[in-house]
Amino acid sequence: MPTDVENWKSEVYGNEVRDRLFEFAEEGYDSIPDDERDAWFERFKWWGLYHQRNGQEGYFMMRIGTPNGVLEPGQLRTVGEIADEYARGPGTNPVFGDAYADFTTRQSIQLHWIELSDVPAIFEKLEENGLSTQQACGDSWRNIVGNPVAGKDGQEVIDAWPVIRNLNETFKRDDDHANLPRKWKVSVTGSADGSGQGDINDLAFEPAYKSVGDDESEDAVGFNVRVGGGLARNEPRLARDIDVWVPPERVPDVAGGLSALFRDYGDREDRYNARVKFLVDEWGADEVRETLQSEYVDFELKTAGRDVREEYTYNAGEGERNDLIGVHDQKDGQNFVGLNVLVGRMGADDVLELADLAEQYGSGEVRLSQRQNVIVTDVPDDALDEFLDEPLLEHHAPDPSPFMRGSVACTGTEFCSLSIVETKNRQVRFARWLKANVDLPDGVDEFHVHLSGCTASCAQPQIADVSLRGMKTRKDGEPVEALDVGLGGGLGENPQFARWVTQRVPVDEVPGAIANLVESFAAGRDEGESFRAFVARHDESELDAFVEPEETDYEDPMMHNTKRTWYPYAEHDSMEDAPSTPADD
Amino acid sequence: MTTRLRVLDDGAWVSVNDSREVRVSELWRLDASDLCACELTDLVVENFQSVGVDGATVAARVYGQCIACGSTGTTGWIPIGRVRGGEFVEFDRSAVRRVRQGE
Numbered sequence A: 001m002p003t004d005v006e007n008w009k010s011e012v013y014g015n016e017v018r019d020r021l022f023e024f025a026e027e028g029y030d031s032i033p034d035d036e037r038d039a040w041f042e043r044f045k046w047w048g049l050y051h052q053r054n055g056q057e058g059y060f061m062m063r064i065g066t067p068n069g070v071l072e073p074g075q076l077r078t079v080g081e082i083a084d085e086y087a088r089g090p091g092t093n094p095v096f097g098d099a100y101a102d103f104t105t106r107q108s109i110q111l112h113w114i115e116l117s118d119v120p121a122i123f124e125k126l127e128e129n130g131l132s133t134q135q136a137c138g139d140s141w142r143n144i145v146g147n148p149v150a151g152k153d154g155q156e157v158i159d160a161w162p163v164i165r166n167l168n169e170t171f172k173r174d175d176d177h178a179n180l181p182r183k184w185k186v187s188v189t190g191s192a193d194g195s196g197q198g199d200i201n202d203l204a205f206e207p208a209y210k211s212v213g214d215d216e217s218e219d220a221v222g223f224n225v226r227v228g229g230g231l232a233r234n235e236p237r238l239a240r241d242i243d244v245w246v247p248p249e250r251v252p253d254v255a256g257g258l259s260a261l262f263r264d265y266g267d268r269e270d271r272y273n274a275r276v277k278f279l280v281d282e283w284g285a286d287e288v289r290e291t292l293q294s295e296y297v298d299f300e301l302k303t304a305g306r307d308v309r310e311e312y313t314y315n316a317g318e319g320e321r322n323d324l325i326g327v328h329d330q331k332d333g334q335n336f337v338g339l340n341v342l343v344g345r346m347g348a349d350d351v352l353e354l355a356d357l358a359e360q361y362g363s364g365e366v367r368l369s370q371r372q373n374v375i376v377t378d379v380p381d382d383a384l385d386e387f388l389d390e391p392l393l394e395h396h397a398p399d400p401s402p403f404m405r406g407s408v409a410c411t412g413t414e415f416c417s418l419s420i421v422e423t424k425n426r427q428v429r430f431a432r433w434l435k436a437n438v439d440l441p442d443g444v445d446e447f448h449v450h451l452s453g454c455t456a457s458c459a460q461p462q463i464a465d466v467s468l469r470g471m472k473t474r475k476d477g478e479p480v481e482a483l484d485v486g487l488g489g490g491l492g493e494n495p496q497f498a499r500w501v502t503q504r505v506p507v508d509e510v511p512g513a514i515a516n517l518v519e520s521f522a523a524g525r526d527e528g529e530s531f532r533a534f535v536a537r538h539d540e541s542e543l544d545a546f547v548e549p550e551e552t553d554y555e556d557p558m559m560h561n562t563k564r565t566w567y568p569y570a571e572h573d574s575m576e577d578a579p580s581t582p583a584d585d
Numbered sequence B: 001m002t003t004r005l006r007v008l009d010d011g012a013w014v015s016v017n018d019s020r021e022v023r024v025s026e027l028w029r030l031d032a033s034d035l036c037a038c039e040l041t042d043l044v045v046e047n048f049q050s051v052g053v054d055g056a057t058v059a060a061r062v063y064g065q066c067i068a069c070g071s072t073g074t075t076g077w078i079p080i081g082r083v084r085g086g087e088f089v090e091f092d093r094s095a096v097r098r099v100r101q102g103e
Helices: A004-011 A014-027 A034-047 A075-086 A116-128 A161-171 A248-265 A276-283 A285-296 A348-361 A381-388 A424-437 A507-524 A531-536 A540-546
Strands: A049-051 A059-064 A100-103 A109-115 A186-188 A203-212 A218-227 A240-246 A326-329 A335-339 A345-347 A366-368 A374-379 A407-409 A449-452 A466-475 A478-487 A499-506 B005-008 B013-016 B019-023 B027-031 B041-054 B057-066 B072-074 B078-084 B087-090
Touching: A004 A034, A014 A034, A014 A116, A034 A049, A034 B005, A059 A116, A075 A100, A075 A109, A075 A116, A075 A348, A100 A348, A109 A116, A161 A186, A161 A248, A203 A240, A203 A248, A218 A248, A240 A248, A240 A285, A248 A276, A248 A285, A276 A285, A335 A381, A345 A348, A348 A366, A348 A374, A348 A381, A374 A381, A407 A424, A424 A449, A424 A507, A466 A499, A466 A507, A466 B041, A478 A507, A499 A507, A499 A540, A507 A531, A507 A540, B005 B041, B013 B041, B013 B057, B013 B078, B019 B078, B019 B087
Parallel strands: A186 A203, A407 A449, A449 A466
Antiparallel strands: A049 A059, A059 A109, A100 A109, A100 A345, A203 A218, A218 A240, A326 A335, A335 A374, A366 A374, A466 A478, A478 A499, B005 B013, B013 B019, B027 B041, B041 B057, B057 B072, B057 B078, B078 B087
């Protein structure tokens, strides 16, 4: 039997939701009939609006999809102005203030405390500036990700940006692909560093060479295709190789064919089994390929080409360019400068200042990485030193502490219904404490700590050196927020998921646990050994012993059940003190 | 009177008559020997799998983890509250909850 969500989608979904959304915005939040709210909130997701958790009724998270994380000149300013004007709610975050933007692990932007009545004005401003929230959430093509510096990267095998732009223009707004059984996450990467993180996407295009021509003497550059990756729900999967190579001009045919295959064969009766990774589990890669060939494309698929995975460094645990922070060469002789945004959250004032700096020193363009950081592109050599001396870069640094640059965190209980624990502010506290108290061994300058509030894995915890996942435990008999600890995850040529070695560590003992872990690593590592390699040669009981939870001078002010507050940082935080639904204005 | 029951937002909520009533991330004390060997399961509710009603009693199947022993799994049908006159009242969370018999 189809789920409620499927029934709602079959009634109204996709582009047509917009008209009703605007009517509700005009008439006010209360005009949404009580018995239709669940349905409309589900449909609003297709337009990038996600109703915040209880205690925050009437406020929405708004996600802006920026394909490949590309913000063209002027667009970051638009985001900053919208955040400043509209993303202000009744709660003040003690670290980030009143208005901020979140850069996500899928190269998108999230704003909070958005009121329904403001949505038409926000959409108008976004669209005037070439931005959109369309399909940023919901069961369809999500924001397409890739190497954020596509088209500029000195290490590029093939420029993926035109391919991504074409996919975005082809499949967004296309009613045939608007209503899928579940979300559809696509990655297209053209560089040899693996920074598109294709392995954890529903559909991945990765750079590969193929001998073509009548005598196969010509080496063409295109993409190998993988299907069925993803991290959510304790069911992580790496995308499976379906033995297909595709030239750039055929990418839309193959991507559309696989999207249609998912639309037609995905499970619409059980949302927990709906992602394409489960279909690939059931069918196997061969059947996916055979079905794609026989039912969804009208040309003969080529077998996989020669990939460049052995060159992958991004989030690979060692080697250069583990992330895109710092100054790097563009192929046109200019530079791109990756700046750290701790846990991906930037105050609206900083967003606007960064937009100014990008115009002053570069082309005005800014790009977002999957490690929640920003990249200013097109900085000429002669402007570099002055740019690096800008005061904003003291906070958003191109050369931050490994604990700052390695920090990734999801939204957490501040706004999210699913999360079990507070995350962003906690990871800020963790990173600051680790920076002040822990030294990594010589030569180790990358250390990724990802904190996800639940098994949905929005912070991609399974691909970090240290994976933290929200849990509960009891301490002195009292329930407290806790974290499961996993170790040794990462991507690269041979990606692997973290092993969950220590369960339910009270949050105030986690920094001490990481400190002890690093100490064991320093004492026991072979010369030049990476943390990931160190973890790989130990079994789980040994690793569990290295993770020695310990109270330190770190203090955690959010040990309690933050979900029972209307807003964890409010002075009067109980549900009874929750603000009323925002008035229409 | 018909009671509208739904699991929403990827299992984050049980909605009763279009109101988000029961959330994940709470600790439930369970008498659930099929889930783990603890005398009482100390369950972190991570996801609602399904929700149903029997008379006036609303029950849910949930995925979670016992924080005493680490066992994970999906429970049987657990009564979580009652609908009276169209209003939902959640059962006391500090009380021991029991899987409905015969399920």
